[in-house]
Amino acid sequence: MSLVAAFVGASGCSKTIECLDLPGGCADDGYTHSETVGETVGETEGDPTNQEPGLTVLTVNKDVDILFVIDNSGSMGEEQALLATSVGAIIDVLEDPDVGANYRIGITTTDNGNPWCPSGATTPEAGKLVASSCKSRLGDFSFNNSVDVQDLACNDICPLSQAELEILPTTTDVDANAKPRPWLESIAGAKNIPDAISMSDAFACIAPQGINGCGFESQLESMYLALIRTQNADEASYGFLRSSAILAVIFLTDEADCSYNKSYSEIFEQDGNKVFWSDPAASFPTSAVCWNAGVECSGDPSNYASCDAVNKDVNGQSNVSDANAVLHPLSRYIGLLDDFEQQKQELNAEQEIIVGLIGGVDNTGEPYYADVGGTNPVFQNTFGIGPGCEAPNPSNPNEPAQAVPPVRLRDVVEAFTPGNMFSICESDYSGALDSIVDRIRDQLQPACYTQCVLDSDPATPLVEPTCTVEEDPPGNANTTAIEECLRDANGYVIDPQTNDYTMPGGQANVCYALLSDKTGLTPSAHDDMSAQCIDAAFNLEFKIARRPGFPAVGGTSITATCSVAEFPEVDCPGIGG
Template structure:
């Protein structure tokens, strides 16, 4: 039976981005984050990930981790669009850096696909924040690793060889009756995996690659919000995912800007071309997402700052939240603040992004530069130049490129020192290790 719980959550609070925004300063530096902990060999310590030894346990009374630490609830919001195959594989390959901690873990996985008028729902099947534990091998069979007639199944098969796996029923503090949950869990060294010989690392390596057929107008922030709200709704499978005594770490993996839009203003993707980079085009591009949610300052092609800004349907900036065509940043900062207020025992809420910032931004050593794309075609597609670029030795004409995550940066800054890392690097293990830092 589902036990109702009261959450004091203001899902839409006053305030908006604009002049005086935190991004006025973040073009210079981002602030220091903690480094990873390594084992004696210099590699990430893998002593914490032991195969499960029993089918299930009751609700724990201790964290199972080192003295003075909290368990961790980790929500992965993964960009599942056509440019993300390599990044998903890299995340899965490096996931042991997170799992190999003594702290108890609960890990949910969803995507950035919350739908958009430019994405027929029958083709992209938006998750809308729903968590899933399906093996990517099953997703390959469903065609979810195909994009533009290209097969990207290697993003799954290079890291996963498990066709399927089962989870055992577990209780939560809100639901004492055990049920199969749509997340992975390890408490006191025991996982919720039915196969006692299967490690949490193996399962996550199969669950994290989410395919490349999602909506190309990514809603990173709204998908995060939907997943968190679902975890508070007694009618949803995700109910009970959040634990008051656990740190919450939201991890965004994406190479594009946030396009979390208010459905009341969906015409900006259809026939209202006010935010289109090229109004002679027959269809909207991702440039709408940048132009509708950001207002750059200073002259082109290189800007002094590009803060998140509310625009109304006529293109006017600095408008009230209710008039904003993209959901205001306050929708997400308010939600996370209220979740933080519900935490106990020193637990905290964090947002860690692997996104379009340069390597070194996470330490404050390298600034995020906003400038127009030198390629007119790419400027038309995205509305802004890259936040980072990674060379592609196999195909030099097609480097990895990611756009500046302005709206996500604003949300991250509301929680304290930024934890934004570059998606444009070959190894994510060091940054993933920081998730488990106390």
């Protein structure tokens, strides 16, 4: 929604502020901005020299889209279980009343097929989103007739059958027809699963993807295809991404990226060029092909100084053009994410794509590269490098669980969210997910009112603003007044069912709250200003609350008119931070 505020000061001057529903703070740039809910923001319009002074942008956007890319190869049973049971760290933050995110969570796998993973042997998702209970896919939790993690990775952690985990019909910004979508969402307090089911339980059932996926994991290509599918009207995931939403991509994997160009599939074939095989005389390739085809290391092999992503052609020649690279070049993936980021930054210059990895790094998030041929020839032969981390293996205490250090994935993370890598060898991923969601929360900036409002009753301890608020749906010539959220003698009344502000009357589906308590002067926390608004010396913050199931219609704008102080430098010293 767009929050346009016209402030009329006691001196008679008028200041107009347009507030977009976007994360990232306020910009005093002298331009008029326009915004639509859940759709593309319009172009900057008008001559800035003819605008009223004091134009700014206020944040009220709470939209977050999260894509998980989960490795579903044979070694990933315990890791999927750990993710499923740790994700509450993300859900708790997103649903915290102080955050109140309108979020979507989509899940795909790393399986994008391979000549050694023929159709029928695996069922590559190739970026399709999966939203079904693992109990309906128990066959996926056995690998090679020797490993069975049905209980470990599904039955012991998923409390819901597929019938209980019903995905309810919803609409999207690009599809007004309500139907079940292949993702989890909670928007304006309305979930797309039954009310009695928590999002954490739903994720615990959907996140485990099994261990029968292709062992030549295409983490980056799966991400790429998943994001591309969301733009295609013929795909079930169409509309998953919202133009103004914060986008976070989280990888969970214990191997190197093997996103190969299918034009060069001969690098895997028995009668092809075996320049990347650990053993050209072998009857089948190992995952070492993926490492050897896309990485070069320098320095002492017992502890390489560096390992870097490079383009190699089918003959093993390094530093070739993107077109001749047997693994898709990183520019393909960094470019796609950068395109999304630039589109979002047209709406909010400070919004950034978030990329996180739970993979083969140590507990400080640092990768370690070393050959271990003499001490661990099987691992070296299988993966082309020694392990980046190790952990106890509950399935086989004599063989520790080991993960391959990332290089290509590392570079994509570092391009967007430096330092956002965490060890897959940890026994709990809550800390990793806490850190990742903190990056999301940092972009969900509060709706600071960026002018000094007039205190209509200086005798009371809090600033008492005088404001009117109106809602203007698209295509409607008439605006509708929005009432303030319900108050009683103790302050704002919180609905125990939604843990949100209470609507003021029978038919109201939206209300506003005015927050002006900077120092805990009242016993209620629901009129407290956020630390960000306080630090910037503002004296008012807006909260817009909606009845669950009644989100704003695309294109809706909200206008507020407040009286502002005649002498802001006296009433709000240091305003703006």
